[in-house]
Amino acid sequence: MTHMKFHEFAAGGIQLAPGPLKERFQLNKKYVMSxxxxxxxxxxxxxxxxxxxxxxxxxxxxxxxxxxxxxxxxxxxxxxxxxxxxxxxxxxxxxxxxxxxxxxxxxxxxxxxxxxxxxxxxxxxxxxxxxxxxxxxxxxxxxxxxxxxxxxxxxxxxxxxxxxxxxxxxxxxxxxxxxxxxxxxxxxxxxxxxxxxxxxxxxxxxxxxxxxxxxxxxxxxxxxxxxxxxxxRRRFFDALLEGQDVLTNKHANTQIPEILGAAKAWEATGEIRYRHIVEAFWKCAVEDRGYLATGAGDDAELWMPGTDMTRMGAGQEHCVNYNMMRLAHVLLRWTGNPIYADYWERRFVNGVLAHQHGETGMIAYFLGIGAGSQKKWGSATQHFWCCHGTLVQANAAYQEQIFLQDEQGIAIMQWLPSTLSAVVDDAIIRLSIRQDGQNGLYPLQAWNVEGMTAITKVDVPPMPVHRPNSFIYEVKLSLASRKPFCLKLRLPWWVHGNTLISINGVQQQGNWQPSSYAELHREWAEGDIVRIELPKTLTAELLPGETEMYAFMDGPIVLAGLVEEERRLVGKKDQLDSLLVPDRERNHSWWNPGYYRTKGQDRGFRFIPLYEIKDETYSVYFPIEPREGE
Structure with a gap:
């Protein structure tokens, strides 16, 4: 039996909470049944x-x-x-x-x-x-x-x-x-x-x-x-084990399923060579190659060279996105390394959510990032691209990656509103993740009474003047009797500043870093509540192979500029408030993360999250040059 750091809970034990993500699941179900x-x-x-x-x-x-x-x-x-x-x-x-x-x-x-x-x-x-x-x-x-x-x-x-x-x-x-x-x-x-x-x-x-x-x-x-x-497939696998780059300009969605096969072969047979093949592939495909802001290393289904991802043609493919998420989850289970959950999250927010039309449920085969990109949506019965297939699979199963278990206890890997019901050491445990109604990622945020209370009552804590720069979650535990175990909380790569964690209102102390776990060891009791505040900021990520082309991210969210052609921005790339300022911050009873507009440019334009793009023409990467005299 192969050793794994984390194990999945029984299928069906993790349920999405009511809200937009659950509605996407229902939209997918409706399509499947149609x-x-x-x-x-x-x-x-x-x-x-x-x-x-x-x-x-x-x-x-x-x-x-x-x-x-x-x-x-x-x-x-x-x-x-x-x-x-x-x-x-x-x-x-x-x-x-x-x-x-x-x-x-x-x-x-x-x-x-x-x-x-x-x-x-x-x-x-x-x-x-x-x-x-x-x-x-x-x-x-x-x-x-x-x-x-x-x-x-x-x-x-x-x-x-x-x-x-x-x-x-x-x-x-x-x-x-x-x-x-x-x-x-x-x-x-x-x-x-x-x-x-x-x-x-x-x-x-x-x-x-x-x-x-x-x-x-x-x-x-x-x-x-x-x-x-x-x-x-020895010719491919052996070349990987020898350290050769046998990926560049090869068909990514041919190779990834073969590697998923090697992963399953290791789990089924225990033959270590298969694990080494998977690790060699990840090194070549991700670690050495790098990736775009969305997490993609492919364009038009082909692997781009790690030293030059500037061609930005058709864009990332949904099938590649989905299968790389599957592979990241495999490596997370094997190693416990949170960088794989980070990668999964980047691909989920800027892949799964961005490839699917939020109203019709249909799929965009490719997701372009170059100047003047536009999503081409498939139809319900007239296309049936390969991505129609991974569409219905991806949107029927993303809850499985939220919670995992190890010898010490339970780990929260993805911050998606959901509930876990499981038996651990003969004890029934229920955990629920709730996203704060005023501090959350909008596609996962349900309309709620909390938001209405904030804008109607006057005897409540005042709302911030501007959009908060943090996501806040509550984890509530329900146990029949007190039980000691470790609750691991993944702290994402995009965290900027001090993570704040409290248990039942008592602030916890720890030197927590991005891409790591906060480990909470204690005897848990019925009704315990853990509150996690994950601070974020606006960042710029360089296009691999370029020296001045950048994509903007608000925490985990890739931003899309609403322009039909390449626009050169003037300002300081290390002082992004010289380029972008928050825009349309508030929408009735919730804040809008990921909305910005340009500042001090000849022609201004707006940015919105890539996952909110439907039929608009957009661009993701922009050249940035300093102002004259700076």
């Missing part, structure tokens, strides 16, 4: 020979689809003419399983269970154990070196969805289907020598290593261990 069974299954039915038109005078086969016309079908990457068809199914199953585990909504489970049962019929009709929305010939084509658009990728998504339907939703049929598909792949690869297998993996591998490791962790069957060995 996709009809017939449309999700159509291409699988077609491939299995189980679909026929059932209209006036038509015949009905064992399985039929809706009589809706093509205008209501799924198109884009789910079109019957697209080689990637069927990829959305796996993402959908994964999202449905996660939503069910969060909500106990039996309608979600019933819909997902039905779809699994229909997929089982398709697998049985195909008759070989294979299951996909495309023919087996695609696999034969890639092994002969002929290009096909990512069949391994598509099958991996399906296997991942079946795995989560089994683990999270208790669907036993899904595990049997995984095993049958694994049998097919074991037979198919049985005659390949190592060179043939390596050539195949160089052409296309998706995240197959991850699902074989997940399956082996469940079954411990030799043939599933064989598949781990066969899908070990």
């Amino acid at each position: 996709l009809t069974n017939e449309n999700l299954l159509r291409n699988f039915y077609l491939e299995a020979g189980l679909w026929s038109y059932s209209g006036n005078g038509g015949t009905t086969s064992a399985t039929t689809t809706s009589m809706d016309g093509p205008e209501n079908w799924h198109w884009g990457w789910e079109s019957p003419t697209c080689e990637l068809r069927g990829h959305m199914m796996g993402h959908w199953l994964s999202a449905a399983a996660r939503i069910y585990k969060q909500t106990d909504d039996n309608l979600v489970k019933a819909k997902a269970d039905f779809i699994v049962s229909e997929l089982a019929k398709c697998q049985e009709a195909i008759g070989t154990g294979f299951l996909a929305a495309f023919p087996e010939t695609y696999m034969h084509r890639i092994v002969s070196g002929k290009w096909v658009w990512a069949p391994h990728y598509t099958v991996h998504k399906l296997l991942m969805g079946l795995h989560e339907m089994h683990v999270l939703a208790g669907n036993e049929q899904a595990l049997r289907m995984m095993a049958a598909l694994a049998d097919w792949f074991h037979r198919w690869t049985d005659s390949f020598d190592r060179q043939q297998m390596d050539d195949l993996l160089d052409l296309e591998t998706g995240g197959m290593l991850e699902t074989w490791a997940e399956l082996y962790a469940l079954t411990k069957e030799t043939k599933h261990r064989d598949l781990i060995d066969r899908y070990d």
